[in-house]
Amino acid sequence: MDITQTIALALIQGLTEFLPVSSSAHLVILPKFLDWPDQGLAFDVALHFATLCAIVYYYRLTLVEMSKDFACSIVTRKMQGQSMLAWAVLLGTIPVGLTGLFFKDSIELNLRSYEVVAFATIFFGFLLGFSDWLHRFLGRSREFIRSSDILIVGLFQALALIPGTSRSGITITAALLIGLSRSLSIKYAFLLSIPVIALATLLKTFDLVNETNQVDWTLLLIGFVIALITAYTTIVFFIRLVERIGFMPFVIYRILLGVTLLLL
Numbered sequence: 001m002d003i004t005q006t007i008a009l010a011l012i013q014g015l016t017e018f019l020p021v022s023s024s025a026h027l028v029i030l031p032k033f034l035d036w037p038d039q040g041l042a043f044d045v046a047l048h049f050a051t052l053c054a055i056v057y058y059y060r061l062t063l064v065e066m067s068k069d070f071a072c073s074i075v076t077r078k079m080q081g082q083s084m085l086a087w088a089v090l091l092g093t094i095p096v097g098l099t100g101l102f103f104k105d106s107i108e109l110n111l112r113s114y115e116v117v118a119f120a121t122i123f124f125g126f127l128l129g130f131s132d133w134l135h136r137f138l139g140r141s142r143e144f145i146r147s148s149d150i151l152i153v154g155l156f157q158a159l160a161l162i163p164g165t166s167r168s169g170i171t172i173t174a175a176l177l178i179g180l181s182r183s184l185s186i187k188y189a190f191l192l193s194i195p196v197i198a199l200a201t202l203l204k205t206f207d208l209v210n211e212t213n214q215v216d217w218t219l220l221l222i223g224f225v226i227a228l229i230t231a232y233t234t235i236v237f238f239i240r241l242v243e244r245i246g247f248m249p250f251v252i253y254r255i256l257l258g259v260t261l262l263l264l
């Protein structure tokens with residue numbers, strides 16, 4: 001792996017981890033066109049850890065408040081402040097965790113084709129567009145999370161294991177469909193990414209113990225820094241952009257991306 005591949009993959013990871021456009025679809029297209037070698041497990045771990053640091057730093061104050069209110073809710077057995085959001089993040093992670101635990105090998109074996117990635121990119125792009133249209137048409141904008149919301153969004157997030165789905169895209173879609181506001185939908189989806197990315201990074205780190213390939217620490221550090229800065233910048237501008245114009249540009253982009261994959 002050279003410096004060009006390092007920069008390109010770090011930019012892709014930072015840009016697509018939180019945008020509802022499917023990082024897996026992009027990571028299929030670019031190496032295909034440029035005939036790049038596999039980047040290695042250590043590099044994957046570095047990029048995932050970079051995006052995890054970006055989202056944790058962005059929501060650092062919210063996470064502190066959630067942690068305090070979560071502890072208080074356990075002691076008092078009453079919801080207060082941000083405790084419901086904390087419970088929603090923890091419980092909403094269970095479906096994707098269980099699905100990954102029991103079906104990870106099957107998914108890796110059967111759903112990694114270009115066709116699956118392409119059709120998932122297109123289909124879930126249309127679903128995101130429909131949820132955004134329905135949200136505007138019905139004028140629903142709920143600013144609180146109910147127990148039933150946790151189950152629905154959690155089950156939708158499990159679909160993100162299908163390559164081409166986009167984890168942020170499918171959770172935002174679910175949140176909009178059940179009537180949450182755009183701002184709360186994005187916030188909940190992004191907070192849900194923290195335990196998911198953390199678990200994925202941890203699992204890859206365990207696999208890395210048995211890795212025998214030599215690591216280029218300079219390229220690893222460059223990739224980490226680029227992915228970190230790109231991911232944080234993407235989060236900031238994405239939230240501002242969606243509040244103004246909605247999700248339709250991302251829907252159109254996903255459809256074009258899916259069609260490109262099919263043409264490959």
